[in-house]
Each structure stands twice: as structure tokens, then as C-alpha cells.
Amino acid sequence: MTKNKISLVDTDIHERVQYRDIVDRLDEPFRHYIENCHWIQEKHMPYTQPSVAGVDRADAILPDGRPAGSDLGFMQEQLLDEIGHEFGILTSALDPSPSSMHGWHEMAAALATAYNDWQIENWLDKDERLYGSVHIAAQDRDEAVKEIERVGSHPKMVQVLLPIDDIMWGEPYYHPIFEAAEKHNLMIGMHHNEPPVYYGKWPRYFIEWHTLIPTAHMKQITSMMFNGVFEKFPNLGLMMIEGGFTFIPHLMWKMDQQFRDLRHEVPWLKRKPSQIMKEQVRFTTQPAEELTKKEFMSLLEQMGTDEMLCFSTDYPHWDYDSPHRALPNMDPELKRKIFSENAKNFYPKLPNPEEG
Amino acid sequence: MREQVVCKKSDIEPGEMKKSTFGKQDVLICRTPDGEFYAFMNQCIHQGAPLDRGMICGATTEESEPGGYEYCHKGEIIRCPWHGREFDIKNEGRMLANPDKKIPSFKVRVEDEDVIVYK
Ligand code: FES
Numbered sequence: 001m002t003k004n005k006i007s008l009v010d011t012d013i014h015e016r017v018q019y020r021d022i023v024d025r026l027d028e029p030f031r032h033y034i035e036n037c038h039w040i041q042e043k044h045m046p047y048t049q050p051s052v053a054g055v056d057r058a059d060a061i062l063p064d065g066r067p068a069g070s071d072l073g074f075m076q077e078q079l080l081d082e083i084g085h086e087f088g089i090l091t092s093a094l095d096p097s098p099s100s101m102h103g104w105h106e107m108a109a110a111l112a113t114a115y116n117d118w119q120i121e122n123w124l125d126k127d128e129r130l131y132g133s134v135h136i137a138a139q140d141r142d143e144a145v146k147e148i149e150r151v152g153s154h155p156k157m158v159q160v161l162l163p164i165d166d167i168m169w170g171e172p173y174y175h176p177i178f179e180a181a182e183k184h185n186l187m188i189g190m191h192h193n194e195p196p197v198y199y200g201k202w203p204r205y206f207i208e209w210h211t212l213i214p215t216a217h218m219k220q221i222t223s224m225m226f227n228g229v230f231e232k233f234p235n236l237g238l239m240m241i242e243g244g245f246t247f248i249p250h251l252m253w254k255m256d257q258q259f260r261d262l263r264h265e266v267p268w269l270k271r272k273p274s275q276i277m278k279e280q281v282r283f284t285t286q287p288a289e290e291l292t293k294k295e296f297m298s299l300l301e302q303m304g305t306d307e308m309l310c311f312s313t314d315y316p317h318w319d320y321d322s323p324h325r326a327l328p329n330m331d332p333e334l335k336r337k338i339f340s341e342n343a344k345n346f347y348p349k350l351p352n353p354e355e356g
Numbered sequence: 357m358r359e360q361v362v363c364k365k366s367d368i369e370p371g372e373m374k375k376s377t378f379g380k381q382d383v384l385i386c387r388t389p390d391g392e393f394y395a396f397m398n399q400c401i402h403q404g405a406p407l408d409r410g411m412i413c414g415a416t417t418e419e420s421e422p423g424g425y426e427y428c429h430k431g432e433i434i435r436c437p438w439h440g441r442e443f444d445i446k447n448e449g450r451m452l453a454n455p456d457k458k459i460p461s462f463k464v465r466v467e468d469e470d471v472i473v474y475k
């Protein structure tokens with residue numbers, strides 16, 4: 001099923017760790033808790049799962065039964081070689097998600113460190129197309145900053161990954177994390193976790209939860225915006241991962257209108273929110289709603305820029321978007337931007353020959 | 357290619373499916389629990405997933421009232437391995453959520469042990 005290859009920077013690929021893969025990298029007592037006490041991160045999703053194989057593409061499960069996303073060779077064959085990726089950015093699975101853990105910050109910090117080393121050794125160092133995300137345990141801000149200092153200068157780490165969960169990331173407490181990220185030319189990648197919507201709880205049905213994910217993304221952008229993160233750290237960019245993009249014009253209009261009325265409260269904002277978004281916030285495209293070409297072009301017009309969208313597949317998850325089929329046809333220049341240039345211009349550490 | 361033997365009857369148990377080829381085309385041969393055979397294009401009409409990697413199953417039906425599940429058509433529904441869209445084998449491969457759309461199908465007949473797809 002080989003089709004025409006397209007030049008692609010895929011901004012959301014989920015590689016998956018199993019605890020047994022990283023347990024050797026953990027010191028005691030953490031290792032003991034996992035090996036002998038069956039510790040796993042608390043999980044919340046109450047649904048019977050949405051599709052044929054849980055949250056994964058049924059055809060991405062490995063022939064030997066290992067979970068989707070856990071083997072580089074298989075990912076190369078099914079995704080990177082098949083599509084012809086130029087670059088792919090790893091965003092991990094949800095477990096472990098150190099910043100989402102409640103309590104036991106020491107364990108969270110140890111897991112983040114083990115995960116980062118595992119990611120570098122098994123993925124970033126093994127496939128030149130793959131770039132990575134720094135995991136941190138943000139609850140322990142100072143440890144998080146240390147971890148960014150430790151691995152943030154790795155040439156293939158392009159962002160610090162923060163989950164969208166029950167923390168509002170604009171809070172000044174977290175600003176040192178943004179400072180450390182900016183210092184290392186890392187962007188912030190933000191991906192929803194569990195449960196990001198419905199007042200911190202789960203709605204009755206998965207379809208409700210999945211429909212409302214963009215609302216959680218909107219909350220975080222709003223929090224970062226009005227807490228002045230983008231003004232304080234002008235070289236920092238925020239990549240909103242897996243919330244779709246059709247809400248962007250609404251959020252820009254809403255924030256601008258609010259700003260005109262209520263600027264008095266947030267005098268540190270020197271630019272219009274929509275301007276800040278255009279300059280510092282980007283969005284991965286998946287899960288793309290099915291738009292006609294006319295609808296898609298009109299949406300871009302409402303955004304006032306075609307430089308905010310960055311294509312993503314979300315491989316190997318069930319709601320994977322095919323680079324050949326997910327978005328309407330577009331002219332080659334626009335396609336180049338959305339499928340590759342926008343991401344290259346956003347991540348300072350991605351090779352970008354055109355910038356010279 | 358006007359017709360071709362795509363598999364043996366005994367290759368597919370009732371309620372199962374299997375991929376094969378018809379000329380250059382990847383096809384999906386389905387056998388419903390009543391023993392009948394059907395053939396479809398083995399590519400999802402949404403984003404092109406290989407349907408044979410999905411599952412053949414039943415479906416919750418629109419007779420379900422809020423909060424309760426009516427489940428039937430067991431073995432008569434193809435569910436896509438990616439986004440889980442459901443296609444009704446016995447209703448020309450129409451999508452449950454949008455019956456205007458259907459997976460292209462092929463004619464099938466059985467001669468002795470041979471399952472034959474033809475145009
Ligand atoms: S590709 Fe089959 S449901 Fe999307």
C-alpha cells in the first residue's frame with residue numbers, strides 16, 4: 001500500500017514503555033516497589049475502551065502480543081518507512097506520566113529520569129528521524145528544573161512534556177520550569193491526560209470525554225496566556241498536542257474581546273492574546289474533524305495565519321490520522337507548511353536547512 | 357480479472373473474515389454466522405485502514421434506549437481497526453452511523469469447495 005511519500009514532520013508519535021523496560025534504571029527503593037510490590041501508576045479511565053483494541057490501532061499491536069508503540073523496528077516498518085517521515089516527535093504513552101502522579105514526588109522524579117534515559121538510548125539514538133520530549137515531575141518544581149538541566153541539552157530533545165490534567169500550568173509556581181526550558185531551546189509540549197475535562201472527573205461515556213478534550217486545551221492556553229507566561233518567556237513556544245484545531249478562532253476572538261474589556265487586571269500582557277497565540281502557540285492537527293476544503297480554508301482564514309497547524313498522526317492510537325487522508329486537499333505550498341515547515345519553524349532544535 | 361477463486365469454503369468459519377486478493381485488489385472475504393459469504397474491498401472508506409485487521413462482531417443497535425444496550429447482528433458487522441467505524445455486512449457494507457456510505461463490494465458465489473469472487 002505504498003503511496004506517494006510526502007515530506008512530513010509528525011508532531012505526535014506515542015512510543016510506549018513497559019515498566020520492565022525501565023526498572024533497571026531505577027535506584028532503590030523505587031525499583032523494589034515496582035518489582036516486588038506491583039506498583040503501577042494510578043490509572044483512572046473507567047471506560048470499556050472505545051474501539052477494536054482499546055486505545056490502540058488494532059493493527060499496531062505487535063505480532064508477539066507486545067503493546068502498540070513498544071518496538072522501534074515495528075514502528076519504522078508500519079509508520080516511519082511506510083509514510084516516509086522526515087522527522088517524528090515522540091510524546092510517550094500516558095504511563096508513566098510523572099507530572100500526573102498524585103503524591104510521592106520522589107517516585108515521579110525517579111521515573112522521569114529513568115524514562116528520559118530509556119527514550120534517548122532506545123529511540124532517539126537509534127533512529128535519526130526521531131526527536132524526543134523531556135519528562136519531568138513538575139509537582140516537585142526544583143527537581144523538575146534539575147532534570148531539564150540534566151537532559152535538556154541533548155541535541156534530540158525538543159520540548160518539555162506537560163500533561164493536561166489537574167494542574168493549571170500558568171501558575172507562577174511553575175515558571176522556573178519554563179525558564180529552564182527556554183534556556184535550553186526547548187518548547188513546551190502539552191498533551192491531555194486523564195481526566196482533563198468535566199470538572200476533574202469522568203463523564204459517563206468515552207464519547208463525551210473525547211468530544212470535550214479541546215476544552216481542556218483551551219483552559220491551559222488561557223491559563224498560560226493571562227498569567228503572562230508568553231510575555232515573561234518570549235522565546236518559549238507552546239505546542240498543544242491532540243486537541244484538534246477547530247476551536248482556535250473561537251479562543252482567539254474570545255480572548256481578544258475579554259482583553260479589550262479586562263486588560264486592567266493583566267497589565268503585563270503587552271500584545272493582544274491572538275497575536276501572542278500566532279507567535280507562540282502551535283497546534284497538532286489530530287484528531288482532525290472531517291472538513292471540506294472550503295471549511296478548512298475558511299477556518300485558516302479565521303485564524304488569520306496558516307502557520308499555526310502542524311500535522312500529527314498520533315500513531316499508534318485508535319484515532320490515528322493518515323497523512324494521506326485526514327485533511328482535505330490543499331495546494332503544495334500550504335501542504336508544505338502544515339506537514340513540515342510550521343513544525344520546523346517552531347522547534348528551534350529540529351534541523352531546518354531553509355532557515356540557513 | 358472477471359472471476360477468481362479467493363479461498364476455500366473451509367478456510368473461513370462462520371462469523372470470521374479473511375483477506376485475499378482479486379486480481380490486484382485486496383479483498384476481504386466475510387462469512388456470516390448463517391454460512392453465507394460476502395466480499396468487500398479490504399480498505400476502509402474513511403482513512404484507508406486494512407479492514408482485515410479489525411474485527412467481525414455484532415453491534416449495539418438503535419433500538420437501545422438511553423442507558424441500555426441492545427446488542428445484535430452478531431458476526432454481521434465489520435469494525436475498522438482504526439477509528440472503529442462499523443459496517444453492516446448484510447446491508448451492502450453500509451456504515452451504521454451513516455448508511456449513505458458503504459464499502460465497495462464484490463459478487464461472490466460458492467462452487468463446491470471454492471469461494472469465487474466475480475464482477
Ligand atoms: S479508517 Fe476506518 S474508521 Fe477510520
